[in-house]
Amino acid sequence: MHLRLISGLLSLSYIYVGLTSVAFSQGPAGDTPQPLVNVSQIRALTLEQVRHGYPVHLRGVVTYFDSASPDMFVQDDTGAVWVEWLKDLPVAVPGQWIDLWGKAVQENVSPDIHTPRWTVIGQAPMPKPRRVTFDELASASVDCQWVEVEGIVRSAEVPAHTNRPQLVLEVPGGRVFVRIPDPSGIPPGLIGSTVRVDGAAGSFFNQKTQLIGVVLNSPSFRYVVTIAAAEQDPFAIHEKPIADLQGFTLTAQPKHRLKIQGIVTAQFEGKKLYLADDTGNVSVETSQASTLEPGDRIEAVGFSGFMDSMPVLQDAIFRRIGAGPPPAPQMIKPDEAVDDKYDAALVTLDGQLTAQSVLPDEAALILKRGERTFRAFLIGAPIGSKHDLHEGSLLRLTGICLTDKDAEGKLKSFRIRLRSFRDIVITRSPSWWTRERVLSVLAFVTLLALAAAAWVLILRKRVRAQTAELLRQKDELAVALQSANAATQLKSEFLANMSHEIRTPMNAIIGMSTLAMDSTSQEEQQEFLTDVVSSAESLLSLLNEILDLSKIEAGRLELNPIPTSILDVVRDATNFLKTMATRKNIDLGYMVSPALHDQVLVDPVRLRQVLLNLIGNATKFTQRGSVTVEASVESESEDTICARFVVRDTGPGIPADKQKIIFEAFRQADGSISRKHGGTGLGLAISSRLVGMMDGRIWVESTVGIGSTFLFTARFSKLHKGSTTGPPLTPAAISVI
Numbered sequence: 140m141h142l143r144l145i146s147g148l149l150s151l152s153y154i155y156v157g158l159t160s161v162a163f164s165q166g167p168a169g170d171t172p173q174p175l176v177n178v179s180q181i182r183a184l185t186l187e188q189v190r191h192g193y194p195v196h197l198r199g200v201v202t203y204f205d206s207a208s209p210d211m212f213v214q215d216d217t218g219a220v221w222v223e224w225l226k227d228l229p230v231a232v233p234g235q236w237i238d239l240w241g242k243a244v245q246e247n248v249s250p251d252i253h254t255p256r257w258t259v260i261g262q263a264p265m266p267k268p269r270r271v272t273f274d275e276l277a278s279a280s281v282d283c284q285w286v287e288v289e290g291i292v293r294s295a296e297v298p299a300h301t302n303r304p305q306l307v308l309e310v311p312g313g314r315v316f317v318r319i320p321d322p323s324g325i326p327p328g329l330i331g332s333t334v335r336v337d338g339a340a341g342s343f344f345n346q347k348t349q350l351i352g353v354v355l356n357s358p359s360f361r362y363v364v365t366i367a368a369a370e371q372d373p374f375a376i377h378e379k380p381i382a383d384l385q386g387f388t389l390t391a392q393p394k395h396r397l398k399i400q401g402i403v404t405a406q407f408e409g410k411k412l413y414l415a416d417d418t419g420n421v422s423v424e425t426s427q428a429s430t431l432e433p434g435d436r437i438e439a440v441g442f443s444g445f446m447d448s449m450p451v452l453q454d455a456i457f458r459r460i461g462a463g464p465p466p467a468p469q470m471i472k473p474d475e476a477v478d479d480k481y482d483a484a485l486v487t488l489d490g491q492l493t494a495q496s497v498l499p500d501e502a503a504l505i506l507k508r509g510e511r512t513f514r515a516f517l518i519g520a521p522i523g524s525k526h527d528l529h530e531g532s533l534l535r536l537t538g539i540c541l542t543d544k545d546a547e548g549k550l551k552s553f554r555i556r557l558r559s560f561r562d563i564v565i566t567r568s569p570s571w572w573t574r575e576r577v578l579s580v581l582a583f584v585t586l587l588a589l590a591a592a593a594w595v596l597i598l599r600k601r602v603r604a605q606t607a608e609l610l611r612q613k614d615e616l617a618v619a620l621q622s623a624n625a626a627t628q629l630k631s632e633f634l635a636n637m638s639h640e641i642r643t644p645m646n647a648i649i650g651m652s653t654l655a656m657d658s659t660s661q662e663e664q665q666e667f668l669t670d671v672v673s674s675a676e677s678l679l680s681l682l683n684e685i686l687d688l689s690k691i692e693a694g695r696l697e698l699n700p701i702p703t704s705i706l707d708v709v710r711d712a713t714n715f716l717k718t719m720a721t722r723k724n725i726d727l728g729y730m731v732s733p734a735l736h737d738q739v740l741v742d743p744v745r746l747r748q749v750l751l752n753l754i755g756n757a758t759k760f761t762q763r764g765s766v767t768v769e770a771s772v773e774s775e776s777e778d779t780i781c782a783r784f785v786v787r788d789t790g791p792g793i794p795a796d797k798q799k800i801i802f803e804a805f806r807q808a809d810g811s812i813s814r815k816h817g818g819t820g821l822g823l824a825i826s827s828r829l830v831g832m833m834d835g836r837i838w839v840e841s842t843v844g845i846g847s848t849f850l851f852t853a854r855f856s857k858l859h860k861g862s863t864t865g866p867p868l869t870p871a872a873i874s875v876i
Contacts, residue, residue: 174240178218181243181250189250192242199239200263202285203339203356204231205320207303210356212283212339213239213252214266219283219339223253233358236263249282268337273312276353281340288315288355289335289366291395293442294454295325296426306363307454308336308355309442316354319363326360330454331369331396337362373440374398374458382418384443384450396440399452402466403435404485405539405558407518412457413483413539414439415466420483422446425455433558436461449482449542468537473511476553482542486555489566492532496693503693506534515555517562531569537562596620685821691828698832700740702858705782706731708743709770712750720758726765727758734772735782740856745829750784752822753849757788764789764846773852781835781854792843802827802837826851 174196175181184193199215209224211231222241224231231237241255268287275281276288290310297304304325306317317336338357357363370376378398399421401414409430412423414437423439424446431437441455468487475481476488490506490513503516515536528534538555545551557563603610648671655667690696713729720727750768757766766788773783793801802823830837830851837851 175243178213178215178220180217181220181252182218184243184245184250186245189243189245192244192253193250195239195241195243195252197239198260199237200266201231201233201235201237202265203358204233205303205318205356206230207301207320210341212285212356213237214283214285214339219285221251221283222255223251224255228255229257231257234262234265235259236261248279265337271340273310273315273353276315276340276342276355277313279342282342284340285337286340286355287335287337289333290315291333292329292331292369294426295329297325304360306336308334313353316352317357317363318354319357319360321359323360328369328371329363329365330456331373332365333367335364335366369396373456374438376440378438380418381414381416381421384419384421384452395442397443397452398438398440400436400438400460402463403431403433403437404466405433405556406431407556407558412437412439412455413485415484419480420485421450421452422483423452423455423457425457427456429457429459431459432462433465434463435459436463449544471540473508473513473553476513476540477542477550479542479550481540481553484540485537486540487535487537488555489533489535492528492530492534494530495528496689496695498695504528504534504536506536513553513555515557517557517560528563528565529569532565533567535564535566537564691825691832696832698742698745700742700856702738703741703743704738705735705741705746705770705855708741708746709750709768709784712747712754713768715751716754716758719755720766723758723762725758725761725763727754727768728765729768730770732771734775734780735770738858739780740858742833746833746853749826749829749851750786752826753784753786753851756822757786757790757847757849761788761790761846777857779854779856781852783852784850786849787846788848789846792845793839793841793847794843795841798839798841801839 172193174194175184176197178197178199181193181195197213197215199213199219201211202214202219203210203212204224205211206224206226211222211224212219213222214220222239236259237257238260239252239255239257241252243250244253245251266285268285269281271281271286271288273288276286288308288310290308293307293309293314295304295306301318304319304321306319306329308315308317317338336355336357338355341354341356343352343354373396376396376398378400381399381401384397384399399414399416401416401421403412404415404420405413409428410425412425412431414421414423423441425439425441437457437459439452439455439457441452444451444453446453466485468485469481470487471481473488473490476486488508490508492504493507493512494505496503501516501518503514505512505514507513515538536555536557538557541554541556542550543552543554599616603613603616651667651671655664655671658664658667709729709731713727717727754766754768766786769785769787771783771785772780774781827837830853833853833855835852835854837849839847839849841847
């Protein structure tokens with residue numbers, strides 16, 4: 140009797156949907172649109188129709204509900220849709236047949252139902268699941284629908300931030316994440332088994348509306364049916380040598396778990412192991428929290444995969460079966476390291492330190508031997524805190540060799556990941572004659588030579604005034620004087636670039652500090668300390684610019700795009716320099732195209748840094764006239780917009796032969812003018828690199844005596860809200876996509 144009642148309700152609802160489907164069109168002109176009565180009508184709406192919400196009244200079955208996400212899916216006979224759930228709404232239960240009211244709103248890539256209210260009118264069976272492929276899930280063509288997939292369970296865990304079981308399912312063509320809000324926990328023996336899972340299809344997108352993962356939302360583990368159970372003892376399967384694991388290709392790797400055995404050569408962050416046996420070396424990824432020591436012998440069971448075109452054992456479990464002495468590394472030369480057989484191997488090699496960088500959680504060394512340059516890095520602590528390393532030192536390093544390949548899979552370089560400070564041994568300290576000391580000595584000798592030359596010139600002038608012989612040598616003396624002036628100019632430029640910018644503020648700090656300590660007048664002390672602060676700020680500005688340039692060159696500076704209006708960035712940068720322009724009686728204004736008033740994904744700090752540099756230079760070098768800032772659209776696509784920025788001034792102009800070198804570090808168009816106004820010669824170099832990171836270019840058009848126009852372009856992503864049917868996955872889960 141109960142089943143007949145449910146069947147009758149379903150039939151009546153389908154008749155209701157058919158009879159009322161004519162209400163999809165608008166009513167009379169000016170009337171409120173008639174409610175949509177099925178999901179297919181919702182998905183047929185245009186973006187303009189759902190911009191402010193379109194009324195919906197439909198009947199369907201709840202296929203999935205999780206208040207923690209929150210996520211709610213409803214499906215009728217025409218399709219399925221995601222429903223917004225708020226805490227003041229009743230709790231839905233999968234299998235409920237509901238009468239649903241709401242508004243169709245598109246905030247992501249497809250319409251959803253917002254501001255819902257509903258009444259439970261009965262219970263209904265789940266829709267018949269549709270068997271789908273990974274490509275269908277990835278295309279979002281079955282988004283929100285009740286579907287069925289079949290695959291092998293790679294991992295099963297309960298992430299701490301969601302407290303909901305989560306499976307990773309290997310299916311033909313890719314991996315599917317399965318979320319199951321089941322408080323009973325994960326059934327034992329699920330990993331490695333072949334299962335069939337029913338659930339509501341979903342996708343994960345980033346801010347650029349790019350697919351980063353597919354997910355199946357299953358109400359409970361009763362919708363997870365085991366087709367082929369995994370081995371009761373995963374370690375009982377046949378063992379393979381590591382070389383056989385490395386022999387698999389991207390198109391022929393096994394989908395079932397494999398077992399290998401080897402000696403631990405390194406363990407990092409508790410989740411990355413490196414093993415070696417008599418046939419080769421391999422990286423093992425695991426979430427098992429157990430500490431191992433180099434020399435331990437373990438068995439590891441996991442799935443064969445690839446990371447950076449190299450084989451890796453993923454989603455692995457392991458057990459310790461023995462212990463031994465730490466394994467001996469292989470002594471190799473840098474040229475030998477670019478070989479597949481040394482990838483993931485524990486090696487030792489020598490090199491001369493050429494540079495080093497220290498970040499809060501990572502330190503890197505750049506070494507060279509012969510013609511080969513390579514990088515060694517240590518994550519977790521700065522190297523400099525434990526070692527007195529200097530450029531030119533000869534080092535012997537021990538660590539895991541990681542090879543890098545190009546797009547065609549050809550080996551091109553390698554890195555050494557150090558395990559601890561003990562992996563660094565200084566075999567020879569650098570010579571006292573470092574580059575800095577040689578330059579200092581040369582500078583001192585040059586000053587002595589110039590002083591001697593000046594004294595000789597004075598003596599020659601005295602002799603010329605007393606003898607007629609020197610009068611006949613006037614032409615030769617003029618040539619010598621011209622050569623001396625040229626040498627002096629070259630010396631001045633050299634000293635200005637290499638030492639003046641740092642020594643001047645340092646001398647000022649030392650001198651003013653000494654005067655402040657000797658003075659008993661509070662006013663004099665205040666004046667001296669003000670000069671100290673000003674000099675320190677100049678020195679800090681130079682160091683910050685050098686640090687920015689160093690980060691960019693090392694590839695450590697990343698853009699941080701956030702929703703921002705370009706109009707706001709231009710206005711902020713212009714207003715910041717308004718006081719300087721007003722003080723010089725210069726007109727400073729800006730014009731921004733209306734198309735750039737909307738928000739796009741911009742790193743406002745770095746875009747403002749480029750604009751401040753260009754506007755500041757224009758204002759600094761312009762003595763009269765105006766400085767104008769313009770921003771317009773150069774090109775546009777569905778997902779991106781390319782903006783063109785122009786900064787015009789009426790300054791002295793830049794000679795044609797100097798217009799390219801000004802974008803190089805420590806190069807300025809006119810040294811005398813630059814010294815008059817200050818500057819390090821790094822601003823335009825940093826701006827050029829930042830513009831390159833924004834997928835743009837920068838150049839200058841200038842006429843001497845008329846003014847200069849600096850132009851640059853930058854490409855930004857339009858603001859699209861990514862579609863998601865639940866909370867973001869854990870970083871570890873996403874990294875395996």
